Amino acid sequence: MNVNYKLLVANGPTFEVSTQDLQNFDAMPVAETQFHVLKDNKPYKAEIISADFISKKYTVKVNNNTYEVAISDALDELIKSMGIERGRTKVVNAIKAPMPGLILEINVSVGQEVKENDPLLILEAMKMENSFLSPRDGIIKSIAVEKGNAVDKGQLLIEFE
16 A cells, blocks of 8 residues: 655755655665665765654655654644644643532632642532642643632633733
8 A cells, every 4th residue: 555645854945755755765774864875876874863753753864864754644734724733732821610509718829830630620510529620731821710709601710821
């Protein structure tokens, strides 16, 4: 099966390469990360400096010039066209009330630095206490509620910088 790949060189061109092209590629390993490459009867000295297999990003050196290269296949392109990026997480900048309730406790203050999973506040809803933990490391930008406030579903509680 012939699979097509797109190689995007940072601040440079994009190349289309297929598995058939790779099978015809003339590269001989010299060391674990170093290769001697022949392309159009011209020799090249290539080295893989770093490789991030999850994000499919590589740093390669060819004849003492360093390049950042990102590799994508048809699935990666489809995911990107849908506005989704594989391996990326969404940064949460605000905590909103998931249900109506009463603020029982606020454990942070504006300007305070918090770590992921630090307790932020406690919301009582349907006679149950719901503890809200920080979804990420950050600094508290604003607190839109006070202890004892009744809140509606979707109401802003805490904002991060």
